[in-house]
Amino acid sequence: MSVLRLAIPSPLRRHFDYLAPIGLSNTALAGLQPGIRLRVPFGRRNVIGYLLAVGKGSDIPLSSLKHALEILDEAPLIGPQLLHLCNWAAGYYHHPHGDVFGTLFPKRLREGKPQQPQGTLVWQLTSRGRGLPEAALPRSPRQAQAISLLMQKAIVKNTEFRDHSISASILRNLQDKKLIESLYHSEHSHLFKVNDSMPLSAEQRIALNAITGAEKGFNCHLLEGVTGSGKTEIYLRLIEDCLQQGHQALVLVPEIGLTPQTLARFQQRFDANIAVLHSGLSDAQRYQSWDAARNGNAHIIIGTRSAVFTPLASPGLIIVDEEHDSSYKQQDGFRYSARDVAVKRAQIHSIPILLGSATPSLESIQNVIAGRYHHQQLTQRASSAGMPDIKVLDVRRQELHAGLSERLLEAMQEKLLLGQQTLLFLNRRGYAPTLQCHDCGWIGECSACDSRLTVHRRRGRLRCHHCGDSSLLPRQCPQCNSEKLMAAGLGTEQTEDFLRTSFKQWPIYRVDSDSMQSKGAMQTLANDINKGDPCILLGTQMLTKGHHFPGVSLVAVIDSDALLFSTDFRGEERMAQLLTQVAGRAGRADIPGSVLLQTHYPDHPAMLAMLTTSYAEQARALLKQRQESGMPPAGQLVVLRTDCSDAECGEQFLQTLRERSAPFLPYGAKLIGPLPSPMQRRAGKYRCQLLLTAPTRGAAQTAAGLLVSNAEALPARHGLKWSIDIDPQNVF
Ligand code: ADP
Ligand code: ZN
Ligand code: ZN
Numbered sequence: 001m002s003v004l005r006l007a008i009p010s011p012l013r014r015h016f017d018y019l020a021p022i023g024l025s026n027t028a029l030a031g032l033q034p035g036i037r038l039r040v041p042f043g044r045r046n047v048i049g050y051l052l053a054v055g056k057g058s059d060i061p062l063s064s065l066k067h068a069l070e071i072l073d074e075a076p077l078i079g080p081q082l083l084h085l086c087n088w089a090a091g092y093y094h095h096p097h098g099d100v101f102g103t104l105f106p107k108r109l110r111e112g113k114p115q116q117p118q119g120t121l122v123w124q125l126t127s128r129g130r131g132l133p134e135a136a137l138p139r140s141p142r143q144a145q146a147i148s149l150l151m152q153k154a155i156v157k158n159t160e161f162r163d164h165s166i167s168a169s170i171l172r173n174l175q176d177k178k179l180i181e182s183l184y185h186s187e188h189s190h191l192f193k194v195n196d197s198m199p200l201s202a203e204q205r206i207a208l209n210a211i212t213g214a215e216k217g218f219n220c221h222l223l224e225g226v227t228g229s230g231k232t233e234i235y236l237r238l239i240e241d242c243l244q245q246g247h248q249a250l251v252l253v254p255e256i257g258l259t260p261q262t263l264a265r266f267q268q269r270f271d272a273n274i275a276v277l278h279s280g281l282s283d284a285q286r287y288q289s290w291d292a293a294r295n296g297n298a299h300i301i302i303g304t305r306s307a308v309f310t311p312l313a314s315p316g317l318i319i320v321d322e323e324h325d326s327s328y329k330q331q332d333g334f335r336y337s338a339r340d341v342a343v344k345r346a347q348i349h350s351i352p353i354l355l356g357s358a359t360p361s362l363e364s365i366q367n368v369i370a371g372r373y374h375h376q377q378l379t380q381r382a383s384s385a386g387m388p389d390i391k392v393l394d395v396r397r398q399e400l401h402a403g404l405s406e407r408l409l410e411a412m413q414e415k416l417l418l419g420q421q422t423l424l425f426l427n428r429r430g431y432a433p434t435l436q437c438h439d440c441g442w443i444g445e446c447s448a449c450d451s452r453l454t455v456h457r458r459r460g461r462l463r464c465h466h467c468g469d470s471s472l473l474p475r476q477c478p479q480c481n482s483e484k485l486m487a488a489g490l491g492t493e494q495t496e497d498f499l500r501t502s503f504k505q506w507p508i509y510r511v512d513s514d515s516m517q518s519k520g521a522m523q524t525l526a527n528d529i530n531k532g533d534p535c536i537l538l539g540t541q542m543l544t545k546g547h548h549f550p551g552v553s554l555v556a557v558i559d560s561d562a563l564l565f566s567t568d569f570r571g572e573e574r575m576a577q578l579l580t581q582v583a584g585r586a587g588r589a590d591i592p593g594s595v596l597l598q599t600h601y602p603d604h605p606a607m608l609a610m611l612t613t614s615y616a617e618q619a620r621a622l623l624k625q626r627q628e629s630g631m632p633p634a635g636q637l638v639v640l641r642t643d644c645s646d647a648e649c650g651e652q653f654l655q656t657l658r659e660r661s662a663p664f665l666p667y668g669a670k671l672i673g674p675l676p677s678p679m680q681r682r683a684g685k686y687r688c689q690l691l692l693t694a695p696t697r698g699a700a701q702t703a704a705g706l707l708v709s710n711a712e713a714l715p716a717r718h719g720l721k722w723s724i725d726i727d728p729q730n731v732f
Contacts, residue, residue: 006049007097035076192272225378227584247316255327277303388593402498432487511539636700
């Protein structure tokens with residue numbers, strides 16, 4: 001007995017078997033292809049399921065299987081390779097299949113709506129129609145005329161028939177006789193044009209030749225090129241190659257790295273159909289891009305994380321820009337890494353993939369060392385400017401004005417007077433991270449999280465940056481009614497206020513998620529700045545991704561110390577990446593850049609490393625440390641998290657899980673914890689975690705499978721949620 005094996009939107013990590021819809025013939029059943037949608041009863045609801053396979057028999061007695069209700073698609077929505085990728089991802093990340101498919105499909109398809117035809121309605125002859133002898137249909141001249149039109153032109157639009165006074169009912173008659181059929185035809189041409197490109201530098205040429213010269217099929221290349229070395233130019237050349245061969249290129253960029261500037265560069269180079277996929281699209285726009293990629297109309301697909309699952313009619317190349325960026329890892333729900341999924345996808349399609357970065361992740365460097373990835377390097381900037389000159393600014397015992405030392409202020413003044421731009425980096429938005437009472441010591445804390453509230457003076461509010469909670473900024477201390485409330489610490493709003501009074505003659509631009517909320521704000525800003533007039537840019541991490549500010553000649557990190565003391569095992573790697581990327585904003589045109597790092601710890605080894613060694617060297621030194629500690633990428637890491645309104649419940653759950661699983665762990669795998677999460681309480685929930693380390697991926701996968709099946713078997717506890725995170729980003 002054939003059963004339909006479906007992925008269903010459900011938190012359970014397994015597939016679900018159904019019987020074919022009542023009345024479906026056996027031949028029709030055998031013809032069903034994986035990748036179609038079906039409507040099926042599930043519990044008391046009807047839901048949309050995705051066909052994974054038509055199988056023989058079921059683990060469940062056939063008598064208790066339900067019939068599927070309706071088949072929604074004639075042909076699969078995705079091909080076997082993408083289906084394979086989804087199955088792999090559901091298995092590797094130990095995540096429910098149904099949810100993985102939810103990531104894949106646009107909303108209207110998830111809701112069970114029909115595919116939306118793109119293009120215009122046209123008619124063509126069926127094979128029966130084509131076989132019609134001449135002068136057939138003598139009794140209906142209008143029908144004969146329609147047929148003869150189609151014989152001449154193969155495809156005829158509805159409107160053309162109307163011009164020949166052939167009505168819809170005549171067409172319907174012919175359709176009923178199975179002589180003609182309608183279809184949606186896209187006007188769009190499959191042609192593209194490549195516009196002029198610049199001559200490559202010697203280094204770029206070598207890298208490009210190495211990539212294009214690699215043997216056909218799957219190949220992963222790490223392109224490690226310093227900021228401004230012309231990585232994007234290499235992407236463009238590879239894409240050109242890919243399009244020439246009639247294939248599509250998929251380009252992934254970090255969450256906020258998809259700037260209009262980036263897009264403009266692609267559009268300038270190619271007169272081609274570029275589909276864009278990111279979180280800011282409406283459902284309809286998303287569907288359109290998705291469908292264009294799927295039916296082959298889009299030549300180039302550029303998107304953020306989830307675009308890695310876009311169906312492609314003819315994939316030829318994948319590029320992951322800024323491959324080290326943590327936004328490629330989804331931090332909730334389906335916790336996949338788009339970079340890693342991209343590599344797997346390239347392997348399944350047997351196509352090349354390029355990972356590019358000025359500051360590659362230790363994972364990718366490790367893969368290069370192990371010989372799994374090819375390695376190309378660009379060590380010089382493409383433009384005439386050299387690498388920026390980095391200096392540490394010791395601010396101990398120095399007077400600071402909204403975080404800025406006298407020496408920094410002088411350096412800024414000097415650049416501005418020369419007509420150049422300066423960029424200040426401060427990774428904390430708001431006015432101040434703490435509100436404190438001078439009389440009694442009260443501190444504003446979030447009632448739902450273990451965190452302090454940030455003062456946002458412009459909007460007169462106290463806000464929690466972890467749960468989003470917000471309240472009016474109090475005038476008086478809630479504890480002692482004193483009016484002596486002090487904002488302690490530094491945020492971008494405060495520094496902006498200071499700059500506006502001290503640098504009156506120059507424009508100041510603040511760039512953070514508060515000031516850049518409106519659509520297009522970033523674009524307007526980039527346009528303004530790139531006119532090149534002297535100005536001060538002040539911003540958070542937002543400033544460091546994907547933007548080109550050629551006029552900036554001085555970059556200063558106001559509070560480097562905030563980066564120094566991270567407790568996460570990736571802390572130093574992140575710091576080196578961030579500082580290198582920030583520093584890379586300086587001197588991208590022909591003006592040499594300088595970088596000043598303000599710190600109270602000028603002798604800290606991580607500070608010194610920034611001055612004396614390149615990122616490439618720092619990364620390799622950090623990799624040695626990871627080898628000693630067994631942390632990724634040297635070893636494997638998995639974390640199980642709980643989140644519960646009861647403080648004890650999660651810890652008990654993980655403790656039981658640990659006791660049940662420990663005796664069965666594969667060799668070398670270890671459990672650590674349960675431990676409270678770094679921020680134990682967040683949005684009213686207590687959070688706890690159990691860590692798993694393992695020497696190999698295989699052992700980690702076996703152990704993760706064991707933990708998941710044990711966790712699923714434990715009795716559900718009211719309000720307790722648990723999740724598993726394979727290759728987590730942050731753990732401590
Ligand atoms: P990256 O992506 O490595 O940061 P980009 O590709 O953005 O670097 O290039 C940095 C700058 O150098 C850009 O303004 C780009 O136009 C320019 N550039 C890149 N390649 C060349 C080249 N071969 N000749 C001249 N300029 C180049
Ligand atoms: Zn008080
Ligand atoms: Zn909060």
